[in-house]
Amino acid sequence: MNNIKIYLAGITALIFSVIEGCKVPAIVNHEVNTRPPAAFEAAMADTQSSAVIKWQDFFEDPFLLKLVDTALRNNRELLSTLQEIEIARNDIRVKKGALLPGVMAKVGSGIEKVGRYTSQGAGDASTDIAPGKEVPDILADHELGLYASWEADIWKKLRNDKQAAVDRYLATVEGKNFVVTNLIAEIADTYYELLGLDNQLAIVKESIRLQKNGLEIVKVQKEAARATELAVKKFEAEVLNSQAREYEIFQQIKEGENKINFLLGRNPQPIERSSGEFLTALPRQVSSGIPSQLLANRPDIRQAELVLAAAKLDVKVARAAFYPTLDISASLGLQAFKPSYLAKLPESVLFSLAGELAGPLINKNAIKAEFASADARQQQALYEYEKTILNAVREVSNELSNISNLEQKYQLKNNEVNALARSITVSNELYKAARADYLEVLMTQRDALESQLELVETREQQFSAVTHIYRALGGGWK
CATH class of the missing domain: 1.20.1600.10 (Outer membrane efflux proteins (OEP))
Incomplete structure (x- = not known):
């Protein structure tokens, strides 16, 4: 319920931003x-x-x-x-x-070890995984994907x-x-x-x-x-x-x-x-x-x-x-902590789609x-x-x-x-x-x-x- 109120408050602020934007000085044709x-x-x-x-x-x-x-x-x-x-x-x-739209291809690999006494580390330790398939302490990250962003004019x-x-x-x-x-x-x-x-x-x-x-x-x-x-x-x-x-x-x-x-x-x-x-x-x-x-x-x-x-x-x-700007972003690709897992579909698939309306207030x-x-x-x-x-x-x-x-x-x-x-x-x-x-x-x-x-x-x-x-x-x- 609180999330809905915050969301509505943001929409209201943007509406007022648009109304305020309409008060800008008019263009004078000399x-x-x-x-x-x-x-x-x-x-x-x-x-x-x-x-x-x-x-x-x-x-x-x-x-x-x-x-x-x-x-x-x-x-x-x-x-x-x-x-x-x-x-x-x-x-x-x-x-x-x-x-x-701006489209970028991304290929990347990396390793990461998080502290055990962090939210992510505690979550990894408490995960119930079968013997021999626990999440390793030093976790790799392999990613292959496309990323796009576009500002609607x-x-x-x-x-x-x-x-x-x-x-x-x-x-x-x-x-x-x-x-x-x-x-x-x-x-x-x-x-x-x-x-x-x-x-x-x-x-x-x-x-x-x-x-x-x-x-x-x-x-x-x-x-x-x-x-x-x-x-x-x-x-x-x-x-x-x-x-x-x-x-x-x-x-x-x-x-x-x-x-x-x-x-x-x-x-x-x-x-x-x-x-x-x-x-x-x-x-x-x-x-x-x-x-x-x-x-x-x-x-x-x-x-x-x-x-x-x-x-x-x-x-x-x-x-x-x-006036506010409307930005749309999307991504589609594969991500896993082992290269061999990239071929396992649909578990390794990642995608996202988001729209963002932002304006000066x-x-x-x-x-x-x-x-x-x-x-x-x-x-x-x-x-x-x-x-x-x-x-x-x-x-x-x-x-x-x-x-x-x-x-x-x-x-x-x-x-x-x-x-x-x-x-x-x-x-x-x-x-x-x-x-x-x-x-x-x-x-x-x-x-x-x-x-x-x-x-x-x-x-x-x-x-x-x-x-x-x-x-x-x-x-x-x-």
């Missing part, structure tokens, strides 16, 4: 603001986005395509990211295993935990895609920078040649008393300044090549490229698509969305900890704290998701404006270069006719050199802007 501003939607009015174009088709330079292909096979950051995917995939297997805790692992796995895949997108853009960016530096180097070398010619003319004029030593030194200083700039460009080229080699996962070596048609080549036209395509194409947005989904499931898992502070932390992580993931969207909108808006402004800037710079090229001829003729001094000639040459270098830099910025908008739209990973 609203996500994903709508871009109206001005941005108007700017992105194309029906097709360039982000859907494969990188092999988007970039036309065969040398650049070869570099990107090598990087996608050897880049160390990308290879490290692939291991993160493998870790996340294994985590799914761990979570999936928790849903299934009545509150979907384990299933939500597994789905959260799936979402995190998918998030790591999107993270890998984002690494691919950035890797391709960084290689293309540096490659175009090298092409620009090659052209700048050619301009500086040509400028040095012209300046040396001018220096020789001034030296001749000095001998004819038509120029002074000051003019000679000024022309000489200008040549030295251009030669110093030449070595500065050499260093920038070396650093650019080493950067690409690093991204390709290899030691420093020359980068094969074609720079001859850099100024005459036109940057690719880009279609921005519509805002919904931006959300679908950008891997970092998709990654943040999946992390948010996993965080929401974590809240549900933490909430389920307030007192001191739930740890569970409440974990639930509060899970909810805070959910809000944190939501803010990160919104921040990622805001950043994507900002990048696309910046690059769309940049492409338009760089096109206007290039046209103006090109006109400036043409005007200064004519002014060099005019200044040389005026100097020979003694109608302009050497400072005007030097300043004209310096301005012409700067404008040519800026024109090349603007063209490089145009190619980089196209690469940046391709990355900002989410292109490159497909």
Whole structure:
């Protein structure tokens, strides 16, 4: 009777535990603001986005395509990211295993001698066994059996935990895609920078040649008393300044090549490229698509969305900890104190089946704290998701404006270069006719050199802007 009362008291406590568990804080579904501003939607009015174009088709330079292909096979950051995917995939297997019964096989042997003046020893001594079949003092124990345990997922805790692992796995895949997108853009960016530096180097070398010619003319004029030593030194200083700039460009080229080699996962070596048609080549036209395509194409947005989904499931898992858990265990096997007795059935058979319902009753502070932390992580993931969207909108808006402004800037710079090229001829003729001094000639040459270098830099910025908008739209990973 007393056992029945204790059993009923335990059931009553569990019922109250369930009722108490129903009083946990409700899960709050926070609203996500994903709508871009109206001005941005108007700017992105194309029906097709360039982000859907494969990188092999988007970039036309065969040398650049070869570099990107090598990087996608050897880049160390990308290879490290692939291991993160493998870790996340294994985590799914761990979570999936928790849903299934755990079954273990057990084979064991041992010996035991209990004290005579113990409950077990006294019981063995008083056992009425036929002569010659008494229980030995040193008792062996041989066992062969299967043991199983299973937690019934009545509150979907384990299933939500597994789905959260799936979402995190998918998030790591999107993270890998984002690494691919950035890797391709960084290689293309540096490659175009090298092409620009090659052209700048050619301009500086040509400028040095012209300046040396001018220096020789001034030296001749000095001998004819038509120029002074000051003019000679000024022309000489200008040549030295251009030669110093030449070595500065050499260093920038070396650093650019080493950067690409690093991204390709290899030691420093020359980068094969074609720079001859850099100024005459036109940057690719880009279609921005519509805002919904931006959300679908950008891997970092998709990654943040999946992390948010996993965080929401974590809240549900933490909430389920307030409720009782149902554990079922079972065993089946053979056990005897002599190996020969294991074959005697059914005397040596052992089996068990038990169910256990347990839940938190007192001191739930740890569970409440974990639930509060899970909810805070959910809000944190939501803010990160919104921040990622805001950043994507900002990048696309910046690059769309940049492409338009760089096109206007290039046209103006090109006109400036043409005007200064004519002014060099005019200044040389005026100097020979003694109608302009050497400072005007030097300043004209310096301005012409700067404008040519800026024109090349603007063209490089145009190619980089196209690469940046391709990355900002989410292109490159497909």
